[in-house]
Amino acid sequence: MDAYELITRNAAEVVTEEEIEALADDPDGKRAYVGYEPSGVLHIGHMLTANKLIDLQEAGFEVTVLLADVHAYLNDKGSFEAIRRTAERMRDQFIAYGLDADKTQFVLGSDFQLEDDYTLDLHALELETTLARAERAMAEIKSGDSVKVSQAVYPLMQALDIPYLGVDLAVGGMEQRKVHMLARDVLPSIDRTPPTSLHTPLIADLASGIGKMSSSTGVTISMEDATAEIEEKVNKAYCPPTADPDPDDEGRERENPVLQIFEYHVFPRFDSVVVERPDEYGGDLEYEAYDALEADLESGELHPADAKSALADALDRLIAPGREQLQDQ
RNA sequence: CCGGACUUAGCUCAGCCUGGUAGAGCAGCCGACUGUAGAUCGGCUUGCCCCCCGUUCAAAUCGGGGAGUCCGGACCA
Incomplete structure (x- = not known):
């Protein structure tokens, strides 16, 4: 590059x-x-x-x-x-x-x-x-x-x-x-x-997809979160099966924060992302670029729930080294 | 410095006149339905009613004092 x-x-x-x-x-x-x-x-x-x-x-x-x-x-x-x-x-x-x-x-x-x-x-x-x-x-x-x-x-x-x-x-x-x-x-x-x-860019509020994520109001994922907390927060995140959600009832624009985090945090730091998926839903998927993942979510090939578990896993790997290093002090 | 308005749940506010153990909407939490979340439906939680003193059997509510915020006016040496 x-x-x-x-x-x-x-x-x-x-x-x-x-x-x-x-x-x-x-x-x-x-x-x-x-x-x-x-x-x-x-x-x-x-x-x-x-x-x-x-x-x-x-x-x-x-x-x-x-x-x-x-x-x-x-x-x-x-x-x-x-x-x-x-x-x-x-x-x-x-x-x-x-x-x-x-x-x-x-x-x-x-x-x-x-x-x-x-x-x-x-x-x-x-x-x-x-x-x-x-x-x-x-x-x-x-x-x-x-x-x-x-x-x-x-x-x-x-x-x-x-x-x-x-x-x-x-x-x-x-x-x-x-x-x-x-x-x-x-x-x-x-x-x-x-x-x-x-x-x-600003990552949207995790729960609603509206506005920007903030640590003071709402939910954010931090370096101090345990694996289980990350899983819970990601699971609760707003994630319609599209990159371009409709505005809410009051006309406010919404983004898909799960996709944003994949785009801005995960793919810049990892060469590829594996989505583990039970055989009944088609088995594992592997992505080497964000666009392919977005396209699969958009088409329905990738279900949001599977995307979320892959995101939680990637985020945990991203912050785990720092988290452990800080705990050792 | 003078005058007015406001201060009640996390937020926006109702209740005060006519005292009787605090309400709504939104948010939040839990459950149902979705293979996620949202939407929808059902349920639930939350309070130094700005502070102090007084009146009263009883004060968010009445009286006095104080504080904070906002707005206006005056002063402009």
């Missing part, structure tokens, strides 16, 4: 295509980053961008993982001390999951975001940005809560982190695109180069 293909596979969008092509022409030593608010437990939402970081490392990129302790604090996630402890735990989980510890630079936000220069640049960005724009860019606002000033500063710090970390490529889920667009708009005002950005 060439560099361009590694960089762009399974990406929902890149901004811009020309800039990505330029990076792909000479990826060695270029720096990519993702920022995470420390939440303690790595789940398959985080792992989706982590997969992309692994792709980028393979393509020759240097990778920075920002453990955004200051951001978490601004977003009312607890005391600094508690947040830093979860940040450490999360770093261990990333390494256990498969990020190369030697090629990955883990940075705490508080390592550089409290410096004088940073603060003054931040104020300069505040001057460039309306409250409405900042609020729109803030992906992490809990709906219904009243917005704090800290939450308006939050996306501006995300923008400013990019030049301070020397990032060429900013990576994030699609919910981060407004932040990256804000960064592209506003960084030139302080004579900083705006980032190229790459956004991964």
